[in-house]
Every structure is written in C-alpha cells, then in structure tokens.
Amino acid sequence: MIDNLKFNEQGLIPAIAQDDDTGEVLMLGYMNEEALRRTLSSGEVWFYSRSRQELWYKGETSGNRIIVRSVWKDCDSDTILVKARPTGPVCHTGNKTCFFQQLTKQDVETSHQKEN
C-alpha cells in the first residue's frame, strides 16, 4: 500500500490530522516516506518540515503530540488522513486547531475593490 502512494516532486504527501473524537480538522502537514513509516510504526504523528527541511516529530518542542487512531489514503493515493487524539493544542498559536480564521464572501469583494 505504502509503495503505491504518490509523493510529489519534493517527495512529500499532504497529511490531514483530524481529531477522531470531535471530528475537528486540526492541521495539514506534509510527510515524506520516512515520516509516514514512523507515524505508522510508532503510533504518533511525524511530519516533514518544509521550512526546516527535516523530519518533525509533532510535539517534540511543544509537548503537544498527536496520537494515531487510524491512517487512511485517498482514492488516488496522493493524500493522507490521520484520525487521531491530540494531547494538547495542535496549533503553534495555542489554538486547538490551525483553522480558526474564517474567510467570507466579503473577503472576495474587498479584494476585488482593491484591484479597481
């Protein structure tokens, strides 16, 4: 299964972390093959940090780890979904989820106005 995954030209695959108890989408990170192997083997989430260009054990610094419940791939094998239990806030801002800023129709209209 893991051999058939489609990693992108940087050798990465996007991985969605979801709170398995609440259904909340927590964050999107990127995994290389080694990060995925470690995630599956250890039962805790590993990513590959694109900014630091290194393997990233989620929670290594913050202590807020993500405990794996199940790992899924999508129909065309180019996205991973990890259903999990976070041990604390996932976001570096202290928010439970990284998705706490809403976009609305007004954001498009404001954008358009700026262009005129």
Added chain:
Amino acid sequence: MIDNLKFNEQGLIPAIAQDDDTGEVLMLGYMNEEALRRTLSSGEVWFYSRSRQELWYKGETSGNRIIVRSVWKDCDSDTILVKARPTGPVCHTGNKTCFFQQLTKQDVETSHQKEN
C-alpha cells in the same frame, strides 16, 4: 484576507472539504485564486484540476456538488478548509468520502520486507 493567502509555486492552495454535519473528511482538492473566489461568491465548491489544468466546478459532470457552509484558512495561510454539505457521494468511485482505504503498521512492514 484572500490577498494574504500563500498559493504554491503552481498558484495553488490545498483545500480540504469536510462534511459539516457528520465531521467526515471528504476529499482534498486544490484551488487557484479564481476557484477560491468562485467558491466564496457562489457558495458551491470550485477546484482547479491539476490533471486537466482547468477550473473544476465540483459536480459539473457527476451532479454531486458540495454546498459551502463556511470557509477557513489555517494559521500560516497555506491551507483552506471548507465545511460543507455534499449533495451526493464526493468520490468518483461512488464512495461518500475519498478516504476509504486504511493504511496500517503491516503496510510498512510489508514494504520493508520487499526491500530485503
């Protein structure tokens, strides 16, 4: 808000579609700026098809559209989350979600064995 989004080198941003009623993660697609504008303006999900290299009104062919409830960006503005109501199965396979294939620890071990 939309102006501050970080589109990648191909001008795309990953967008997660989630069933707002069940919490189920349905699919990950990619949006360019125009797809995001149309999604916010119309209240239905548009993506940019990387394979066809064109704007993609989700459900145009299948009739299975995704009706927007709310749109979110993540803390570093490089991922979109759309909470939505799908009008039918989202996946081209007929599954409700594209994430219907599980990966397990055995997949890693099998992979390793093949290498030896």
